[in-house]
Amino acid sequence: QKEVEQNSGxxxxxxxxxxxLNCTYSDRGSQSFFWYRQYSGKSPELIMFIYSNGDKExxxxxxxxxxxxxxxxxxxxxxxxxxxxxxxxxVIRAGANNLFFGTGTRLTVIP
Amino acid sequence: GAVVSQHPSRVICKSxxxxxxxxxxxxxxATTMFWYRQFPKQSLxxxxxxxxxxxxxxxxxxxxDKFLINHASLTLSTLTVxxxxxxxxxxxxxxxxxxxxYGYTFGSGTRLTVV
Numbered sequence: 195q196k197e198v199e200q201n202s203g204x205x206x207x208x209x210x211x212x213x214x215l216n217c218t219y220s221d222r223g224s225q226s227f228f229w230y231r232q233y234s235g236k237s238p239e240l241i242m243f244i245y246s247n248g249d250k251e252x253x254x255x256x257x258x259x260x261x262x263x264x265x266x267x268x269x270x271x272x273x274x275x276x277x278x279x280x281x282x283x284x285v286i287r288a289g290a291n292n293l294f295f296g297t298g299t300r301l302t303v304i305p
Numbered sequence: 306g307a308v309v310s311q312h313p314s315r316v317i318c319k320s321x322x323x324x325x326x327x328x329x330x331x332x333x334x335a336t337t338m339f340w341y342r343q344f345p346k347q348s349l350x351x352x353x354x355x356x357x358x359x360x361x362x363x364x365x366x367x368x369x370d371k372f373l374i375n376h377a378s379l380t381l382s383t384l385t386v387x388x389x390x391x392x393x394x395x396x397x398x399x400x401x402x403x404x405x406x407y408g409y410t411f412g413s414g415t416r417l418t419v420v
Contacts (some may be wrong), residue, residue: 228408237311237398237414238349282348284409292339293400293409297348 197221198285200296206299209305215220215281217296220264223288227259229268230300238282241268273303308332313414317388318419326384326415328399334379335401339408339409345398350395355382359381389419 199218208211215229226245230238244250244257244266256269266285271275280300284293308331318324326337336357341349353374354362361374373385386393387415 229415235396235416236412238406240346240410243408251375291402292351292354293349294351 196296197287197294198283198296199202200281200283202297203300205299206302206304207273209273209275209303210244211239211273211303213273213301213303215268215270215283216285216298217266217268218264219266219283219294221285221286221287222264223258223272224262224264224285224288226284227257227287228284228293229255229257230284230295231277232282234280238288241281242292270301273301274301275305278302306332307401307407308390309399309401309410310414311399311415314413315416316418318417320390320419321386321388323385324387324389324399324417325397326417328382328384328401328412330380330401330403333401333403335382335403336379336418337378337402338382338398340374340382340384341398341400343398343414352384358383386417389417391419392409393417394419 228243229241232238242250242257244259250257253269258267280298283296310329338355340352343349352367355376357376357404363369376382390399402409
């Protein structure tokens with residue numbers, strides 16, 4: 195089982211729709227969860243991090259964490275073509291200080 | 306903020322030569338920095354954890370004598386790819402964390418091509 199699993203996609207949504215990205219992780223003791231966006235040929239940029247169960251909202255983005263289900267998601271409201279990128283889920287396992295990345299989900303927002 | 310600068314952004318070198326990549330935290334001190342490698346259409350893989358004032362910790366399968374890491378100050382870590390070969394061609398990215406409220410910030414990455 196992989197440390198962090200994501201559906202590789204591609205996920206296509208029309209402009210203005212909600213994009214839903216999902217991620218599961220294997221280490222139940224993981225404490226910190228991150229969503230990064232990576233454009234082709236560029237380094238990842240942090241969108242959000244979440245540490246507690248529940249929802250965390252920042253502008254058009256909402257991260258949702260369910261530790262019991264070992265599941266973290268990212269919702270993008272009012273999707274824009276500029277949101278088209280690969281979204282990486284990353285986790286810090288218990289006892290570690292480095293990020294473990296999923297393989298990423300490629301999102302395409304269709305104008 | 307939490308800004309990480311990485312240089313060079315792109316380098317082409319001949320097989321057998323060495324290349325040094327710098328990673329700097331510009332507005333904070335980073336006792337720990339991380340070096341990742343990313344091959345096309347793959348995710349980021351941690352190569353090593355760079356610790357200021359001490360030896361780096363390498364992930365399994367990463368040759369420490371080939372990928373030399375030096376973290377001489379609280380704002381600078383360097384990765385030297387020694388005796389580079391074409392299979393070392395990749396996107397190398399460094400990362401540092403300021404504190405829990407900022408998350409992990411990445412440098413802009415270095416595209417290494419070995420010919």
